[in-house]
Amino acid sequence: MSSVVECNSLEQTEKLAEKFADAVKNTGAFVCLYGDVGAGKTAFTRFVCKYLGIKEKVTSPSFVILNEYKSGILPVYHFDLYRLEKEGVSTISNELEEYSEGKILTFVEWAEFSDITLPFDKIEININYIDENKRQFNLSASGKKSESILKRL
Numbered sequence: 214m215s216s217v218v219e220c221n222s223l224e225q226t227e228k229l230a231e232k233f234a235d236a237v238k239n240t241g242a243f244v245c246l247y248g249d250v251g252a253g254k255t256a257f258t259r260f261v262c263k264y265l266g267i268k269e270k271v272t273s274p275s276f277v278i279l280n281e282y283k284s285g286i287l288p289v290y291h292f293d294l295y296r297l298e299k300e301g302v303s304t305i306s307n308e309l310e311e312y313s314e315g316k317i318l319t320f321v322e323w324a325e326f327s328d329i330t331l332p333f334d335k336i337e338i339n340i341n342y343i344d345e346n347k348r349q350f351n352l353s354a355s356g357k358k359s360e361s362i363l364k365r366l
């Protein structure tokens with residue numbers, strides 16, 4: 214199951230994130246974010262966190278691989294695998310599955326840098342840069358939980 218959403222401004226991305234936050238707040242989700250540098254992976258994550266009531270500053274966790282935000286209505290785990298060292302790849306690939314379970318929300322930027330296709334219930338969001346303010350969000354869901362979230366957007 215998949216859908217495409219055009220966001221013609223940062224405000225429209227915020228609107229999509231607000232709906233997304235509403236759709237995941239009761240169940241949690243595992244979300245892989247794809248797209249070039251500057252596509253908007255962190256921006257989208259930051260807006261979702263805002264609507265979940267998270268008070269911590271949401272930034273690209275590039276130097277620590279994982280940030281955790283616990284001040285909102287559900288815990289958010291924010292991975293960025295961009296600077297993952299080769300040796301870390303197999304460890305992280307095994308660990309990620311644990312973050313797909315339970316009522317938590319997990320975002321993974323640069324999930325393509327883990328070496329396995331993640332075989333569990335997940336949402337994949339591919340953000341295409343159209344121009345300075347426009348982005349195309351391609352969303353797809355695999356698994357029942359993720360499909361029902363996508364239907365609510």
Ligand SMILES: Nc1ncnc2c1ncn2[C@@H]1O[C@H](COP(=O)(O)OP(=O)(O)OP(=O)(O)O)[C@@H](O)[C@H]1O
Pocket residue numbers: 220221222223224225226248249250251252253254255256257273322345346347348
């Ligand atoms: N419609 C839009 N949606 C999302 N971001 C937008 C939009 N229009 C402009 N932007 C800007 O694009 C930039 C996106 O940067 P962001 O850090 O989110 O990218 P990223 O995909 O996380 O990159 P990286 O791979 O470096 O982590 C931000 O400065 C944001 O304000």
Ligand SMILES: [Mg+2]
Pocket residue numbers: 254255256273293322
């Ligand atoms: Mg980022």
